[in-house]
Amino acid sequence: MSYPGLPKRQLFKAVVLSSLLFLVSCSDKPQQKGMGGDMKVPVSVITVQPTPTEIFVELPGRVEAIKDAEIRARVTGIVTGIHFEQGSDVKEGQLLFTIDPAPYEARRNQAAAQLKVAEADVRSARLFAQRNSKLVKSNAVSRQEYDNAVARALQAEANVAAAQAALQSAEIDLGYTKVVSPISGRIGKSIVTEGALVSATSSTLMASVQQLDQVYVDITRSTTQLAQLRKAMDAGVLTRSNDGDALARVVLEDGSVYPQDGKLLFSGVSVDPSTGQVSLRAQFKNPDQILLPGMYVRVRLQQGMDEKALLVPPQAIQRTADGLSSLMLVKDGKVTPVAVRVGPESKGKSIIYKGLNPGDVVVVEGFQKIRPGAPVQAMPWNGEQKAAAQPAPAQG
Structure with missing residues (x-):
């Protein structure tokens, strides 16, 4: 390339400018090619395979104490002492209250004195009857007098028995x-104070003690759910667990799972006509007293074993505008959305009941850059390995 008639300095500037324009035009070409629609977006995927999985159903429940004792007055009197700290743990037989014992000590002493009088009377009556038994043989006394003496002795013995009962x-x-x-358990607040008058007639409530080392959780379940479970069992979709007792887990109000598993004690055999529900009860160990009477919880109750469950991570499930659930599948290198029906969670994954087939490739990460029909580059999801490498979170 020549530039006739230009000075050397201007010629040098023209050459440099031409070189820069050439370089810019060359750098624009790959950018324009990269902006095309054939670019594949990398996404993380899993391949779904049937997995034997325990199936649970989540039901509402209320916590109840195994033992709930109301401490009530059984004699009338003035409270003279309170011997416990409110809200503390107490043992069976531990002294809680003292009611003025003076009038009852006097009655006890009076009953003991009456017993001694009765015992003295019975001794005299027995000796009199013994003497008359000898005299009646020699006809010194009449038979009637002897019978009267024996009757007085028997009456004196009855008086002794009555006096003993009064003393007791x-x-x-x-x-x-x-x-x-x-019982042993945790005591609540003291409802009465020192100096208060309590009555045996009205059974004045003084305090309550609840055993909390183990608790019941009362559950309600609809007859519709029971019918669906029975159909799933009959169809072979679910099989009964090998364990003898049905497993139960508690989900607390904050969404965390209670660390102690429980067992189902019984399932109701009658239906509440007002609600159409059946009552169930599960028992849980409660060593740290996390579960408190009256607490509302959710209970995951074991249903059986699904030998061919299809599991996906919860983050793979997308929510549509109409409230339905869908998954993004990779078919022939492109994204294909499918509507699915989501079941309960098991071991941190969601069970898919409908819309998913074994061998399907499901997108787990990378949703921000894809759309239906877009070409993608599928890469194995390593979220499970990352989760296993992280330290376990501290409990509670």
């Missing part, structure tokens, strides 16, 4: 002045 009753009432805990 007085001692029981005196014992009730020391109010003890009938």
